[in-house]
Amino acid sequence: MKIFRKFTVTALTAVIAVSTAFAGIASAADTLKGKITINGSTALLPLTLQAAKEFQKLHPKVKIAASGKGSVTGPQAVKKGIADIGAVDWDASTDVPGFKAFEGQVANKVAVIPFATIVNKNVGVDNLTTEQLKGIFSGKIKNWKEVGGADADIVVITRAFGSGTRVNYQAKALDGGDIVKKEKNYKETGSSGDMKTAVATTPNAIGYIDLVYVSGDVKAVKFNGVEATTNNVINGSYKIWAYGYYMTKGQPEGITKEFIKYVQSSKFQQGSLKKLKFIPISAMK
Amino acid sequence: MRNSKWMGAALASALLITVSAGSVGAAGTGSSTKVGAGHTAAAAAGPVKVKEGTAAWTVNGSPVSFSTIDSSGYKLYSLSQVAGEIGAKVILAQGGMELNDSKGLHTVLIKPGAKSFQVDGAAQEFTVAPVLYGGKVYVELTKLVTSLGGELEADSGAILSFARPEGAFDSLRWTADGSLIANKSDAELPVLLKFGTAAEGDYHVFSSDDNATELAVSPDQGWGAFSDETGLLHLINLSSGAIRALGTDNSVKTDLVWSADGKKIYFIQGDKQEKIAQISVDTGEVKTILADKVENKSELRISGDEKSAVYIVNVTGVAKNDADSTEDSLTVDYSKAGEQLYKLDLSAKEAKPAALTTSPDNKLYPEILAGGSVVYLSADAEGDAANTLKEIKADGTASNIAFDVEVNWAENVGSGLVVSGTTADGSTVIYSLDASGAKTELFRTAGDVSEIAVSKDGARLAVVSDGKLSVIQGGKALQLTK
Numbered sequence: 001m002k003i004f005r006k007f008t009v010t011a012l013t014a015v016i017a018v019s020t021a022f023a024g025i026a027s028a029a030d031t032l033k034g035k036i037t038i039n040g041s042t043a044l045l046p047l048t049l050q051a052a053k054e055f056q057k058l059h060p061k062v063k064i065a066a067s068g069k070g071s072v073t074g075p076q077a078v079k080k081g082i083a084d085i086g087a088v089d090w091d092a093s094t095d096v097p098g099f100k101a102f103e104g105q106v107a108n109k110v111a112v113i114p115f116a117t118i119v120n121k122n123v124g125v126d127n128l129t130t131e132q133l134k135g136i137f138s139g140k141i142k143n144w145k146e147v148g149g150a151d152a153d154i155v156v157i158t159r160a161f162g163s164g165t166r167v168n169y170q171a172k173a174l175d176g177g178d179i180v181k182k183e184k185n186y187k188e189t190g191s192s193g194d195m196k197t198a199v200a201t202t203p204n205a206i207g208y209i210d211l212v213y214v215s216g217d218v219k220a221v222k223f224n225g226v227e228a229t230t231n232n233v234i235n236g237s238y239k240i241w242a243y244g245y246y247m248t249k250g251q252p253e254g255i256t257k258e259f260i261k262y263v264q265s266s267k268f269q270q271g272s273l274k275k276l277k278f279i280p281i282s283a284m285k
Numbered sequence: 286m287r288n289s290k291w292m293g294a295a296l297a298s299a300l301l302i303t304v305s306a307g308s309v310g311a312a313g314t315g316s317s318t319k320v321g322a323g324h325t326a327a328a329a330a331g332p333v334k335v336k337e338g339t340a341a342w343t344v345n346g347s348p349v350s351f352s353t354i355d356s357s358g359y360k361l362y363s364l365s366q367v368a369g370e371i372g373a374k375v376i377l378a379q380g381g382m383e384l385n386d387s388k389g390l391h392t393v394l395i396k397p398g399a400k401s402f403q404v405d406g407a408a409q410e411f412t413v414a415p416v417l418y419g420g421k422v423y424v425e426l427t428k429l430v431t432s433l434g435g436e437l438e439a440d441s442g443a444i445l446s447f448a449r450p451e452g453a454f455d456s457l458r459w460t461a462d463g464s465l466i467a468n469k470s471d472a473e474l475p476v477l478l479k480f481g482t483a484a485e486g487d488y489h490v491f492s493s494d495d496n497a498t499e500l501a502v503s504p505d506q507g508w509g510a511f512s513d514e515t516g517l518l519h520l521i522n523l524s525s526g527a528i529r530a531l532g533t534d535n536s537v538k539t540d541l542v543w544s545a546d547g548k549k550i551y552f553i554q555g556d557k558q559e560k561i562a563q564i565s566v567d568t569g570e571v572k573t574i575l576a577d578k579v580e581n582k583s584e585l586r587i588s589g590d591e592k593s594a595v596y597i598v599n600v601t602g603v604a605k606n607d608a609d610s611t612e613d614s615l616t617v618d619y620s621k622a623g624e625q626l627y628k629l630d631l632s633a634k635e636a637k638p639a640a641l642t643t644s645p646d647n648k649l650y651p652e653i654l655a656g657g658s659v660v661y662l663s664a665d666a667e668g669d670a671a672n673t674l675k676e677i678k679a680d681g682t683a684s685n686i687a688f689d690v691e692v693n694w695a696e697n698v699g700s701g702l703v704v705s706g707t708t709a710d711g712s713t714v715i716y717s718l719d720a721s722g723a724k725t726e727l728f729r730t731a732g733d734v735s736e737i738a739v740s741k742d743g744a745r746l747a748v749v750s751d752g753k754l755s756v757i758q759g760g761k762a763l764q765l766t767k
Contacts, residue, residue: 024455024456024735024736025693025694025705025734025735025736025737026693026694027733027735028693028707028711028712028713028733028734029711029733030693033666034666034667035666035667037602037617037619039602039604039617045557045581045601046537046556046557046558046581049558049581049583049599049601050539050583052599053583053584053597053599056647056649056664057649057650057694060647060649060662060664060672060693061647061664061665061666061672062647062666063623063645063647063666063667065601065602065619065622065623066599066601066602066622067601067602067603067604067617067619067622068601068604069604069605069606069615069617070610072610073604073606073610073615076610076612076615077604077615077617079612080612080615082615082616082617083617160608160610161609161610162606162609162610193557212537212556213556215536215556230514230515266470267455267470270475270495270498271498271499272499272539274495274496274513274514275496275512275513275514275516275537275538275539276537276539276556277514277515277516277537277556
């Protein structure tokens with residue numbers, strides 16, 4: 001076989017003692033250079049930063065600066081020209097309850113994000129229906145005993161207006177129902193981390209969160225009898241999930257296009273994205 | 286060549302059977318140069334002049350002289366000799382010959398005189414029907430070799446018993462027995478192939494676990510560690526492929542790093558990658574090493590003596606808006622966004638991480654050298670400076686490590702660094718850099734290099750160059766994929 005066509009093996013000496021070396025490395029012909037700015041969903045931020053790290057190994061001279069402040073700030077930042085990519089938990093090129101479409105923006109699917117209803121670990125309820133959740137978040141159901149739990153006031157924890165998690169939870173879990181602000185037993189949080197902390201530390205609390213954030217300090221409850229798992233999202237039985245998008249002003253171009261292609265690539269989707277507990281977009285086809 | 290005597294007798298029988306069936310012309314014997322053409326159409330045209338000869342090839346790297354005949358303008362090869370050389374078995378079956386490759390993957394049915402033949406039950410066609418001549422069957426070489434799963438390259442006159450796999454490969458890992466594991470990245474479903482590195486065409490599917498494509502390999506190269514989509518860690522035996530779960534912790538884990546003694550695996554932990562932790566390989570017990578609430582840690586490295594850790598914090602931009610999330614109120618400050626290196630003293634209780642860098646350049650491939658220095662690749666995204674390898678010594682002084690290439694990859698391999706870079710003419714060069722700073726060029730190619738892996742003994746390099754996986758050893762390159 002012609003195996004010496006382009007190689008010059010100079011002197012592979014035994015100077016190397018230990019290695020588990022591996023890398024996907026930049027091509028000698030790599031010319032990509034510049035800065036990509038990304039703002040928006042805090043839920044998508046870990047995915048963005050992981051992808052940025054891997055993309056920069058292929059293109060060391062591309063700088064990727066990211067920030068998270070809630071989904072709506074993603075397309076807002078793109079519209080204002082202060083970010084190249086707006087990370088958002090809904091398709092912001094279309095109208096959704098509470099938000100008009102961002103005209104001229106293109107929604108690029110990058111992930112599937114499952115959400116879960118969570119309660120404080122002192123709550124004895126394990127399953128809630130759509131109607132029960134609508135009652136709880138609208139304020140009509142005020143006590144856990146009304147849904148099969150103990151005699152205790154329900155404390156509603158919700159994300160602030162502009163959160164993609166909130167938009168999707170209202171659309172999917174509450175079937176479009178409202179989250180009504182209450183005088184007491186009600187709190188708004190600004191991020192997924194704050195939501196988890198609030199539910200974990202507030203007895204009788206209920207909230208909602210990206211499934212990736214569910215851990216032993218809170219309890220995820222079933223939705224209409226179905227457990228919140230990635231498998232149940234993929235098999236279609238669990239309905240509280242959404243696509244995550246990268247919004248761009250028009251079709252993405254240049255290094256922005258290349259970065260989005262990397263995030264959508266099989267290598268990233270089937271590799272790091274899954275290990276960060278997102279679901280590949282191809283799994284929903 | 287195997288079974289030659291047996292084959293001679295068998296083919297004599299086949300000849301008698303075939304002739305008595307009257308479907309082909311009488312075969313020549315001895316040194317006669319006239320032979321029935323071997324298929325009905327040719328037979329009808331009468332005997333064809335045959336010229337005997339030989340052809341020089343290599344089979345699996347060894348030179349072989351094949352017996353050939355020139356028939357109707359085509360060079361045909363001795364079926365029994367070719368089959369024997371590539372390790373295929375031949376038996377008489379269904380009025381012809383059944384050939385099976387040594388792995389039992391392919392079955393080929395050939396009938397002298399018939400253009401049509403079968404490969405694994407599917408019909409295929411020779412250009413020229415196999416010919417009986419001198420008690421032997423002669424066939425087209427390429428179709429015989431490839432039908433049996435082999436590979437043939439006419440330009441170089443080389444035959445492999447087993448074809449090399451084709452496609453895109455990444456995530457190269459050496460194993461303790463000198464094999465190489467690579468992820469076939471263009472497969473519909475993830476699949477790891479394991480390559481023997483002594484000869485081409487020696488490979489098999491090692492694992493189809495779609496989480497195992499990115500393995501952290503143990504120092505003895507006997508085990509690989511990986512996390513799955515639930516956060517659980519698993520160990521895969523790099524010899525047998527057997528997988529077992531390690532512990533029950535299901536938090537998000539990235540950047541797995543084995544301790545030098547192979548007893549622990551360090552990792553970045555948490556859905557916001559905010560902690561550093563370790564897990565005992567023996568017990569599966571997880572222990573938090575650092576929980577400073579600083580998010581977005583990555584690229585963890587642990588020194589050989591486990592006294593220090595180095596990692597990157599990806600500092601995010603700062604977005605601000607009002608309580609109603611109005612568009613007008615939104616501002617984002619990216620001025621501090623980017624990667625910064627931190628070092629943590631693992632030998633001191635309650636030690637606080639210390640920032641090693643504050644500059645805005647991209648920082649990749651951090652490594653801790655034996656003397657305590659930290660090196661990393663610095664890339665300038667906004668200026669015109671070439672990528673450089675920077676060293677921060679234990680006393681905090683920083684300097685550039687000079688290379689005559691633009692560095693694009695570096696890794697600590699124990700006694701020093703292996704560094705890859707691009708020359709002014711676009712070639713890729715791989716160097717080793719020992720503790721004294723002496724550089725040795727290991728490998729140079731005009732092609733692109735997209736993956737590099739160095740064997741434990743340092744005697745072999747694996748590279749993916751222009752999409753082809755090759756192993757460099759003993760001053761030679763062996764191309765394992767096509």
